[in-house]
Amino acid sequence: MHVQRRDMAAMTMQQSRESPELYLLPPTAFYTLSRASHGIPIRRIISMICM
Structure with missing residues (x-):
């Protein structure tokens, strides 16, 4: 569970930086x-x- 949350946070940060x-x-x-x-x-x- 914690790994998934961390991955989602990393993806969100990457999106805000690059919008990929x-x-x-x-x-x-x-x-x-x-x-x-x-x-x-x-x-x-x-x-x-x-969802």
Whole structure:
């Protein structure tokens, strides 16, 4: 559990530095993003996928 939290924190820090959302997503997420409305922020889509 603690390792997962640390990994998530590291990913969050990396996102805030570089914003590498696209290469952190699984391949199925690209399909979801390509179909998503432009009115939905990418971070919201990511949070929906990660739930």
